[in-house]
Amino acid sequence: MTTLTDLTIADAQAGLAKGDFSARELAEAHIRATEAGRPLNAMITETGDRAVAAAEAADDRRKKGEGLGPLDGIPVAVKDLFCTEGVLTTAGSHILDGFTPPYESTVTANLWRSGAGMLGKTNLDEFAMGSSNMTSYHGPVHNPWRRQGDNQPLVPGGSSGGSAAAVAARMCLGALGTDTGGSIRQPASFCGIVGMKPTYGRCSRWGIVAFASSLDQAGPFTRTVRDAAIMLNGMAGHDPKDSTSVDMTVPDFAAALSGDIRGLKVGIPAEYRVDGMSAEIEALWQQGIDWLRDAGAEPVEISLPHTKYALPTYYIIAPAEASSNLARYDGVKYGLRVEGSDLNDMYAKTRGEGFGDEVRRRVLIGTYVLSAGYYDAYYLKAQRVRTLIARDFTQAFENVDVILTPTTPSAAFAVGEKMDDPVAMYLNDVFTVPVNLAGLPGISVPAGLSEGGLPLGLQVIGKAFDEATMLRAADVIERAAAFTARPAFIAGEAA
DSSP: OOOGGGOOHHHHHHHHHHTSSOHHHHHHHHHHHHHHTGGGTOEEEEOHHHHHHHHHHHHHHHHHTOOOOTTTTOEEEEETTBOBTTBOOOTTOGGGTTOOOSSOOHHHHHHHHTTOEEEEEEOOSGGGOOSSSOOOTTOOOOOSOOOTTOOOOBOOOSSSHHHHHHHHTTSOSEEEEEOSSSTTHHHHHHHTSEEEEOOTTSSOOTTBOOSOTTTOOEEEEESSHHHHHHHHHHHOOOOTTOTTOOOOOOOOTGGGOOSOOTTOEEEEEGGGSOTTOOHHHHHHHHHHHHHHHHTTOEEEEEOOTTGGGHHHHHHHHHHHHHHHHGGGOSSSSSSOOOOOSSHHHHHHHHHHHHSOHHHHHHHHHHHHHHSTTTIIIIIIHHHHHHHHHHHHHHHHTTTOSEEEEESOSSSOOBTTSSTTOHHHHHGGGTTTHHHHHHTOOEEEEEEEEOTTSOEEEEEEEEOTTOHHHHHHHHHHHHHHHTOOOOOSOOGGGGO
16 A cells, blocks of 8 residues: 555645545654654754644645645645745754744745645755755755665755755655756756756745845755646746746646647757766666657757856856845844954854855855956856857757756765865756756656666756646656656655
């Protein structure tokens, strides 16, 4: 018999509708799984009481025959970058110790209105800056997967590694993440689950602790493409409080999963065959092309010539925006305060103790490229190159409907393996960063295993605000891949 923690969101909805179990039973099973999953360090704050209260309310609505939301009775986890009213929100940083927001982020408020309940706040790289979930003040998150014959802990990817690990370990049915340069798709690939970045502006950024405001976007982690579509419907929508939120109708994304992609043109960018990419990643990419061709799609070779400039462009723009956004953390209004001899000394001591090494590194880079002597040479030039990268995608989408690439250049690596080489760490985002610079939607789907038995993902990139077509293609890959492998650590098996 399938345990409640092994259900998908779609299966859980069906079971609740048939009365096979109650929302409270579903929540309690996942609370036990969350407790069993503590060795992974995926959660910063557990909120089982909130999950139970939401489940009881969902059961009551179902009993009374009242209108049910698209996620009624579904327990989820939330990256600790989303402000949650009355619940500690740390952004994985010491500098936000004790910060309890008096308001709710728009995306989480949408989920609660849809009937979902919060199991807890998940761990993350500090202020979402990282590709490994090793920079959190609250300690590293461990991937529930292990290499065959090797019990060495692996990273879950970052920055949303806690959310990815929690979904992969069956601690929750779905989870919220944010994606600034690949922080949903890369950990999804490392953890063998589905991770989706919607189009910039599809989901509100209001109430999300900012990293790089022109790049950040909220998105779902789930175990199936259908579940990602269901969660996106519960999250998305126009928000007048966010000037970058787009006022347009949110379609029924799950209804788009017809399985029919006949005639769909799939772009295969030559520039994504990068030096040093492993043969198994190349083979998986070709397998994905073959799956889509067999389903009736037409692969088309395309060129995205400015791809090689995407990483350096990103690592100028993102730190520049971070240095501006993080200036608000000074020990005056909220969070950590380290007293000093005067105001400037208090600022310096608070930031010196409150920010970790990676955050300090990026703030320094950002301040440098924005300084009077280097603004034109670095920041302004990076913005111009960003325009060229976006134009490459626009021109490509004149001839294709979606683009298929690998998600990451490798499988998950060992904890601590690349911490001494920031450039090697940044290269993990080589396939995901261009999507953020162009503001496009992207999704990672688990498609196979490495030679070491670790999950590998394929990325589907869609046109702006055409998540429906992207999800339809991703669903076909998911069906063809038939990925059923399970990680070594499953928290819910005792539930």
